[in-house]
Amino acid sequence: MGERILIGGATLADGSRTDLLLEDGRIVETGTGLSSAGATPIDADGLLALPGLVDLHTHLREPGYEQSETVLTGTRAAAAGGFTAVFAMANTSPVADTAGVVEQVLSLGEAAGYATVRPIGAVTVGLEGERLAELGAMAQSRARVRVFSDDGKCVSDPLLMRRALEYVKAFDGVIAQHAQEPRLTQGAQMNEGALSGELGLTGWPAVAEESIIARDVLLAEHVGSRLHVCHVSTAGSVDVIRWAKARGIDVTAEVTPHHLALTEELATGYDARYKVNPPLRRREDVEALRAGLADGTIDIVATDHAPHPVEAKDCEWDAAAFGMVGLESALSVVQASVVDNGMLDWADIARVLSATPARIGRLEGHGSPLEAGAPANLFLYDPTVSRSFSTADLAGKGVNSPYLGLTLPGRVVATFHQGRATVLDGAVRDAEEVGARG
Numbered sequence: 001m002g003e004r005i006l007i008g009g010a011t012l013a014d015g016s017r018t019d020l021l022l023e024d025g026r027i028v029e030t031g032t033g034l035s036s037a038g039a040t041p042i043d044a045d046g047l048l049a050l051p052g053l054v055d056l057h058t059h060l061r062e063p064g065y066e067q068s069e070t071v072l073t074g075t076r077a078a079a080a081g082g083f084t085a086v087f088a089m090a091n092t093s094p095v096a097d098t099a100g101v102v103e104q105v106l107s108l109g110e111a112a113g114y115a116t117v118r119p120i121g122a123v124t125v126g127l128e129g130e131r132l133a134e135l136g137a138m139a140q141s142r143a144r145v146r147v148f149s150d151d152g153k154c155v156s157d158p159l160l161m162r163r164a165l166e167y168v169k170a171f172d173g174v175i176a177q178h179a180q181e182p183r184l185t186q187g188a189q190m191n192e193g194a195l196s197g198e199l200g201l202t203g204w205p206a207v208a209e210e211s212i213i214a215r216d217v218l219l220a221e222h223v224g225s226r227l228h229v230c231h232v233s234t235a236g237s238v239d240v241i242r243w244a245k246a247r248g249i250d251v252t253a254e255v256t257p258h259h260l261a262l263t264e265e266l267a268t269g270y271d272a273r274y275k276v277n278p279p280l281r282r283r284e285d286v287e288a289l290r291a292g293l294a295d296g297t298i299d300i301v302a303t304d305h306a307p308h309p310v311e312a313k314d315c316e317w318d319a320a321a322f323g324m325v326g327l328e329s330a331l332s333v334v335q336a337s338v339v340d341n342g343m344l345d346w347a348d349i350a351r352v353l354s355a356t357p358a359r360i361g362r363l364e365g366h367g368s369p370l371e372a373g374a375p376a377n378l379f380l381y382d383p384t385v386s387r388s389f390s391t392a393d394l395a396g397k398g399v400n401s402p403y404l405g406l407t408l409p410g411r412v413v414a415t416f417h418q419g420r421a422t423v424l425d426g427a428v429r430d431a432e433e434v435g436a437r438g
């Protein structure tokens with residue numbers, strides 16, 4: 001770790017300018033006119049320096065679906081997007097429902113070195129929704145699991161959901177719910193409305209999401225526990241969460257970049273890159289999600305990075321898999337959706353994409369302001385450029401991005417994980433250079 005790096009003339013989230021000296025995995029000094037003696041200088045004139053982004057919702061696919069992504073390739077995608085930590089969803093094979101599997105994912109993350117990987121534990125055995133998984137053993141394992149989710153599936157049984165909320169209180173855990181009432185969404189393919197009728201695709205009603213969120217916030221209140229709502233996608237969900245927070249219920253919520261940016265009309269061409277769970281919704285929903293993020297009803301942005309092999313997407317809409325990759329494009333899409341129009345500023349971005357997701361996941365060492373003494377998890381971003389987003393911008397295995405060919409603002413220039421550059425000059429560095437072991 002002996003490397004010294006001097007980042008010169010960066011602009012912080014609050015607009016102030018500073019140099020940053022990194023050494024032994026920490027920011028050791030800030031201020032202007034720092035000496036670069038013995039350090040590798042990096043010119044950050046005109047670049048933002050922000051705390052490394054933290055994704056509370058990433059699908060790394062390993063173990064079991066390595067043709068889609070691995071911990072190594074997924075964390076390379078994370079680094080490319082300015083992320084220094086990701087929470088890895090449990091819908092792998094085997095499912096991350098035991099201490100053994102979460103420790104394996106943790107170790108794979110440590111070996112890769114591109115980002116801090118915090119495994120999420122399944123709520124129920126095999127995501128089957130029948131019996132609670134060994135939540136306590138996962139919490140006490142070396143992976144120190146604090147976030148539990150059956151994501152991909154909803155914990156639809158209210159008694160199991162109640163028990164899970166009760167159980168995780170003992171170790172300050174949180175249940176992250178994929179809110180989808182299964183009986184209301186059987187065979188669902190896109191948002192339910194006039195357009196789903198026209199296209200002949202089975203609709204996915206907003207109430208399927210909203211009814212589960214309403215139930216769960218009341219359960220969280222009843223047992224006095226923490227609830228997190230994954231990928232909120234409708235205006236009505238924002239209303240329910242706003243009501244719950246006003247009532248003092250301990251609920252947090254996330255929105256994805258794609259739900260802040262894209263609408264259901266994209267389904268018109270039956271291009272399965274736009275098929276995602278929950279589905280893209282109406283313009284009114286996008287507006288409500290943006291407003292909810294701006295007023296704090298929605299706490300964070302999380303990518304729901306969901307890589308799939310080409311064959312799972314290059315097929316008929318009905319047969320295609322749900323999901324989009326999102327780590328590499330996340331900040332650009334958020335910039336286009338809520339920063340460039342003045343709804344959020346860069347300090348808000350540091351909060352919703354770094355500090356708050358770290359706090360929800362009880363992750364230390366990420367998300368704090370860039371001050372002397374803090375771990376050197378940060379990235380440099382140029383918000384002034386724009387680029388045509390292409391497969392060259394994707395650093396993971398998945399190419400199922402809805403943004404290919406679109407012009408997006410901003411570019412990640414460099415990322416530092418624990419003081420080491422994982423991205424330099426806009427390019428993800430080789431594994432040996434990031435200090436990977438194993």
Ligand SMILES: NC(=O)N[C@@H](CC(=O)O)C(=O)O
Pocket residue numbers: 059091151152153178275276277278304306307322323324
């Ligand atoms: N978002 C998706 O469309 N797909 C996710 C599952 C999920 O997040 O629900 C996946 O695992 O592929």
Ligand SMILES: [Zn+2]
Pocket residue numbers: 151152153178230231277278
């Ligand atoms: Zn989900």
Ligand SMILES: [Zn+2]
Pocket residue numbers: 057059089151152304306
């Ligand atoms: Zn997901």
